[in-house]
Amino acid sequence: MSVKTILNAEDNATNRKIVRDLLEWHGYRVVEALDGVEAVELAQREVPDLILMDIQLPRMSGYDAASAIHGDARLARVPIIAVTSFGMIGDEKRAYEAGCDDYISKPFRPRLLIQKIVRLLDGTGSCGDAEEERP
Numbered sequence: 001m002s003v004k005t006i007l008n009a010e011d012n013a014t015n016r017k018i019v020r021d022l023l024e025w026h027g028y029r030v031v032e033a034l035d036g037v038e039a040v041e042l043a044q045r046e047v048p049d050l051i052l053m054d055i056q057l058p059r060m061s062g063y064d065a066a067s068a069i070h071g072d073a074r075l076a077r078v079p080i081i082a083v084t085s086f087g088m089i090g091d092e093k094r095a096y097e098a099g100c101d102d103y104i105s106k107p108f109r110p111r112l113l114i115q116k117i118v119r120l121l122d123g124t125g126s127c128g129d130a131e132e133e134r135p
């Protein structure tokens with residue numbers, strides 16, 4: 001099985017480190033963008049298997065970056081998980097409107113993020129932020 005590449009667009013260094021460690025531990029290759037413009041450029045250069053998109057990014061919002069990425073024919077089918085801030089009502093709706101495939105709110109449980117990634121990479125899809133773990 002080939003190694004899957006995940007693009008993490010996140011401006012907070014601590015969050016980037018947490019996600020990098022988590023994803024690398026699970027065998028993924030991680031590339032990182034620090035703002036929305038860089039996210040679009042890196043997506044076009046890498047054509048990643050999946051994108052984690054922080055919504056609040058400098059230079060270009062995660063919504064706009066997601067729209068731009070899915071507007072590129074080569075990237076139109078790359079799944080995007082929007083990373084929203086806890087309690088920001090309406091973010092989820094906007095994320096879907098921007099073409100995101102799923103969303104997760106910060107702070108999130110590592111296992112929930114991995115579950116969402118696995119589902120999207122399997123092509124079975126996922127929806128919402130409900131707790132999907134089994135006890």
Ligand code: MN
Binds near residue numbers: 011012055056057
């Ligand atoms: Mn941010």
